[in-house]
Amino acid sequence: DVKVTQSSRYLVKRTGEKVFLECVQDMDHENMFWYRQDPGLGLRLIYFSYDVKMKEKGDIPEGYSVSREKKERFSLILESASTNQTSMYLCASSHDRGSGYTFGSGTRLTVV
Template sequence: DVKVTQSSRYLVKRTGEKVFLECVQDMDHENMFWYRQDPGLGLRLIYFSYDVKMKEKGDIPEGYSVSREKKERFSLILESASTNQTSMYLCASSLGDWTAQFFGPGTRLTVL
């Protein structure tokens, strides 16, 4: 079974802090994705990557950056956390284009 793990289930940070969210998948998937999920807004794509060191902006990249130095690991970085970044963050991976995505358990981030 594909396993996607995220570094934390719950995280509390202060405004202005730099925040790292890490995601690791163990199935040699090419594509990796970061979403945020908010009530009433559904899942929104922040960034995705289709290869090592490659990244593409999603629908809401502002305030975020990503890093993919190794195929199995995709990191989401909040350079200077703000309260409006309080959300559930979901990482996913997929084998290729137009295939199923496998999600991690999510990180619920609270920025105070």
């Protein structure tokens, strides 16, 4: 089974801190995605990547950046955390040949 592993399940950070969320997949998927999920708003795409060292902005990239130095790892960076970034963050990966996304278990981030 494909596994997408997110480094933390729960995280509490202070306003203004730089926050790193890590995601690793073990099935050689080309595509990786970062979403945030909020009640009533559903899943919103932050950034995605189709290849190593490439990135594309999603619908809500402001306040975030990403890094993909290796195919299996896709990191989300909150440059200066703010309370409105309190959310559930979900990483996903997929193969170019199909079968849909595989999601990680999510990181619930609270910014205080």
